[in-house]
Amino acid sequence: MTAAPIATRFTELVGVDYPIVQTGMGWVSGPSLTSATSNAGGLGILASATMTYPELEAAIAKTKSLTSKPFGVNLRADATDAPERIDLLIREKVKVASFALAPKPDLIAKLKDHGIVVIPSIGAAKHAVKVASWGADAVIVQGGEGGGHTGPVATTLLLPSVLDALGPDGIPVVAAGGFFDGRGLVAALSYGAEGVAMGTRFLLTSDSAVPDAVKAQYLERGLGDTVVSTKVDGMPHRVLRTELVDKLESGNGATALAAAAKNANRFKRMTGMKWSTMLKDGRTMRKSGERTWQQVIMAGNTPMLLRAGLVEGNTEAGILASGQVVGMINDLPSCDELIQQIMTQARDRLDQLGKF
Incomplete structure (x- = not known):
């Protein structure tokens, strides 16, 4: 049985069934993982920072051959060939452009003019306000629990600070750092976020190309x-x-x-x-x-x-x-199984909360 969708401004913005994002992880988020996430109803994001331009071109083509659903590409705004990569996304009609470092207003405007949704990742409330003023469509807010480059403030404090700074009519916020199940999704929604983004949890799926022996090391932690x-x-x-x-x-x-x-x-x-x-x-x-x-x-x-x-x-x-969440993960489901588990648990938690 397929879990019922949960509609938020974010799901409507990017055209997905579930408010779940697979982040763009270098060497990990290739066409297989990205398409599997998108086919499962979430938003998969290709990581392009570790790809040459021809490799990115091939990866986008491969992803499009594996899914007809929306997906995104994570870009380095400070890369020398960023304009060429943005032109590639426009030509290929990629749905979402995500950024670790926000692009300048002119690049945001160019992407938006061609129907591409722009979602920078930020680590402070002031940065969220800035990119919103530049025209970003949404932001991913990663707390200190997250893997890879991260900041010092926990998601439970960073997220409400960003939501307060943007205000009730601000752009949609997606929470990252410490999420792995339906309870976390409900918690993020209760704060006012409109989705969650996960890296380590998607790395530890059967659709991830990370070697099995390496996944086993993660599961032991x-x-x-x-x-x-x-x-x-x-x-x-x-x-x-x-x-x-x-x-x-x-x-x-x-x-x-x-x-x-x-x-x-x-x-x-x-x-x-x-x-x-x-x-x-x-x-x-x-x-x-x-x-x-x-x-x-x-x-x-x-x-x-x-x-x-x-x-x-x-x-x-x-x-x-790796995010700290690695200590809460002990299995390797497919992306479809993972997303269904999360959504089923989220629905159960919402039903339980409705009893209070």
Whole structure:
């Protein structure tokens, strides 16, 4: 039996049955996972930051061959070829463009003019207000429980602060960080959010291409087995605690920079990027004021360390991004099974709450 849809402004905005988003995770959110999520009634999002332009072009085509439902693509607004990637989304009529760093108003306007829904991820109320004023259609708000790059404020405090800042007539808010079941969805809706976004929970599905041996390592972990490290790429990054992470945490700055430079060179060779392009991207990051030059150099660590762990399954040489929610997950359902479980539980909780 298929769970009844729950309609919110977000589901109406993006054209899905359920207010559930699978986030764009580098090396993880490919056509298979994205299409499986969308086919299950949620919104799947392709992660393009670790793809070359031709790879993204092929990934969009593959996803479209696997689903007729709406899906999105996560983009780096500060990438040198961001305008070309945006043109690709327009040509391919992709439904949603999501961003970790919000694009400037002109790019938002261009996407919206062509019918593409723009959804930046933000980590502070003031950023939500800013992107709303720029024309963003909705925002994803990730609390500190979330995996990958994250902030210090828990979802239970960050979410209401954003909702209060945007006001009752503000753009739709999707909550992320710590969500994995129907109880969390109902809690987010009760705060005033209009959906939830999940990364780690979708990584741990049978539709995820992450090696089974790596998934098994995730399933063994508890609530205290993640750490927020700044030694991976200079920014707060929540990952599973491993021997490599412990070594990075105890290492000195010079060693970390040397490793980052080596990994940046490996990423350059793998993607075919030119040093001039990488330097342009670095200057763009610096101009945004978000990173120091040391952090820009260390950013070269992230793609290769994640690839080693999540693609090659080499957890001794790679890192495993993870939300704290990993300690609450013990199975590997399909995306369809997962979403149905969440919606059924959400309906049960709403029925129970109706008795009070």
